[in-house]
Amino acid sequence: MFRIFIIEDDAKISSMLKAHVEKYGYEAAVLEDFDRVVERFESFQPHLVLLDVNLPKFDGFYWCRQIRHVSTCPVLFISARDSEMDQVMALENGADDYITKPFAYEVVMAKIRSSLRRAYGSYSGRQEERKVEEPGGLTLYPERFILSSAGASVELTQKESMLIEALMNRAGRVVSRNRLLDLLWEDHHFVDDNTLNVYMTRLRKKLKELDMEERIETVRGAGYVLRTMGEETP
Template sequence: MSSIMIVEDDPKITQLLQAQLEKYGYRTTIVTEFDEVLDVFQQNKPELVLMDVNLPKFDGFYWCRQIRMLSNCPILFISARESKMDQVMALENGADDYITKPFDYDVVLAKIRSQLRRAYGMYANQEKERTIEVEGLVLYPERMELVRDQQKVELSKKEALLLDLLMSHYPRVVSRERMLEKLWDEQFVDENTLNVYVTRVRAKLKDLSLSGAVETVRGEGYRLKATWGDSHEAIHT
């Protein structure tokens, strides 16, 4: 059966989760030293992580980012913090789902089964890792990494989606409407939010010495300008 790591500083909730999971045959690893979350993860290599937000030392968002640098295993947040911003931050930092306390154990188990099926079971993607390359700039969407000349920057989920669009459509313009649809599905989002993410993507490209790589096309949207190269086509693998 699958192994699950529980990162929760409330002993009572931890014990209840552990008992419920083991009742259904899951193997559990409990984190007790909250400055060693990444060490415990590397030692035990769980197939799924249940993560609280409010933790000693560093919060769950921090540990989620650290795990994402090593693994794409499902991470589910379980937290008493109910604000939309907390849920957005969890997803932005690499989480797969967010469950608010108090929670129903049957719902938690159903979400765990669903994530495990997607990651490892019948719904898992068995194809090789997808990459997009434009003039030596390589995006790894699943890893949320951008690489150029052996330099690497980490991306949030939204930043990776935005770059996926720009690089896939290179050298064409991507409309603001298409970006809003891709990044936020059918949710209503102020267009200023998109501006914030475009600014963040520009900053990440600047970290790779690519200033001015995202051009604003007034009244239309944005496009990638690969002025550091000569080709006019994105390479997908």
């Protein structure tokens, strides 16, 4: 079932949109806390977003850019602002379409169905983006080398992405140095032993930007472990 995320501060409009979306068999969620837009987005993991321009604190253009850091799902703007410049700004900030208010709900549904077909249909030319999640709140988008948590995200290098994915896939368990070396380099026997330490230091710096620097622990003589949230260090 496709999930539709509605970011609209007019309670009447958001309620009507939700009712129409659910009427057509989709799952819908309405944002209620405008301080946690990306966090709620990542929790719900929608296939499509309906996004207003005029919102509390930050406008829809800003939030569209933030969503684009963590997802390529279709974003449809719905707004009473009908100038050409607003529509241009929406598209240049990552939107897929722009619907002006007042609108016919059937037109909105038609655009939703069309966008979902283009994004996820058999002729879309792409598959749904792969992501790796772990219970501690980290989400990795390996195809784009993006690591995110609680609404914040950082860009990784390819090898940093490979390292954190290996640790996330075995969260709470030690991943040996040899296993990581085999993963990153075809013949690690010609790689300086300190090289892995350098990459791990860089990865920890990226995690520090997400307030998760302490998640990776070095297990002397064994390898590294991504500690799960709440897990005590032995």
